[in-house]
Amino acid sequence: MKVLAEQPISENANQELARFAKALGHPTRLQILQLLDSQACCFTGDLVEVIPAAQSTISQHLRELKNAGLIQGEINPPRVKYCINKENWRKAKLLFTHFFEE
């Protein structure tokens, strides 16, 4: 019992932190997050104009950020508006902060 009770919490925290970190592990994705955070939100097209990569590539990065839970997309008819997922953003910030303060 003790064995099962000791690990899971930090195990899960590590898994979650690793997921966030992995999502942050590419310069283009960092840039996307910075752009989304500086202006409230962004359409995909706005990002394509600023970031030097193909539209499909940016869409792929957006999907990874979405899968990691760091952003969320809201359909706004012909377009899709992306925003930071504030709840998970805060969670990620906390996990990183705790990690570096150990």
Added chain:
Amino acid sequence: MKVLAEQPISENANQELARFAKALGHPTRLQILQLLDSQACCFTGDLVEVIPAAQSTISQHLRELKNAGLIQGEINPPRVKYCINKENWRKAKLLFTHFFEE
């Protein structure tokens, strides 16, 4: 000129932050860093006893952490003693902190 002066700084910061984040993007590497940080330092063998992975796998993760600049190894004859690279650790902490506070 303006074009060249505007980007490079944050470009480089993003590259560096992405490198750190990528290194943190695996649960085993997080665990290694936590172990190195909790006790001052560690020999590879100590890690192998605690982490459920082959010795070669752990050595590979150690190399990636070293390449990212987060740890450093000191040869201590038959063994190698690994420690956190405190300077880069601090740098990473700052980069993450700034990133999340934007």
Added chain:
DNA sequence: TCGTTTCATCGTAAAACTACGATAAACGAT
């Protein structure tokens, strides 16, 4: 209904990552 716009997804190719066993290198001790 027919384009147009916007974005995601598919298909593909190259590169990188992950994990392992086997092997090699370095060194102390016998």
Added chain:
DNA sequence: ATCGTTTATCGTAGTTTTACGATGAAACGA
């Protein structure tokens, strides 16, 4: 010199990532 210990590296296989062009889907306006 040879052996045992410790660790890195090699070779390998399977998976994942990255990037792109091409294609598809959804929604709107003409």
